[in-house]
Amino acid sequence: MSFFNSIGRSMARNPRPPKRSPTGPNFYQDAGAPPVPGAGDAYGAGAPMEVAPADPAQKPLYLCNPFVKAALVKGSFKTIVRLPNYVDVNEWVAVNIYEFYNNLNLFYGVLAETCTAHSCPTMSAGPALDYRWIDQNRKQVKLPAPTYIDYVMSWVQQTLDNPKDFPTKIGADFSPTFPTTAKHIYRQLLRVFAHLYHAHYNTVLHLSSEGHFNSLFAHFLAFGKQYDLLDVKDIHGGSGGAVGVGELWEKWKEMGVLEA
């Protein structure tokens, strides 16, 4: 019962990579929406917001060959998302979320230098898609992407470290709200992926990491689909059709990568 969580717990002790503060130490005070554990969009509605289209003419590189096919794992993720024998499904979901979070955090740590309030004044995820944060007053606010991502990653880390959400003691059961919490985490991590694909894929290519990044995201999508953690409309964005990583999702489905 506690095997996977014991792994997770030992990983939890590893500190997150130091956060960069490209906008200076006073930035959070100026932002007017300090992070509050449990507040914000992670527990809110936070539907993707349509914004004025930017330049839709150019197809994103992540949708082009050969990059769309770059992967460490060939074929589908069918076998690695399958629930192992004798493992509780909540344990399986918990440990996988833990892995996704940590891997995404490592990628973000590398890409963070290029994600500043100047380069990314909004949490963009496509030419017509912009995510907004919901502050303590339930107001939707635009945040620079690095601020939004810091809020998300800090909130997820706190949630993972909270034994009420992610129990670690032998015999401790998962809360009945665990599936909801897991979905909230998933939704926010998806947004971080979506921003990195939209705004920082060139850097991923520059680092020759497209195979790693694609495999991590495809695994994330396949797992989310298998365990009902993903809301398809979150992947597609608004009602105007597939945008950003929504198209990638469709392409990978066509290629059979996401079959589970």
Ligand SMILES: [Zn+2]
């Ligand atoms: Zn950015």
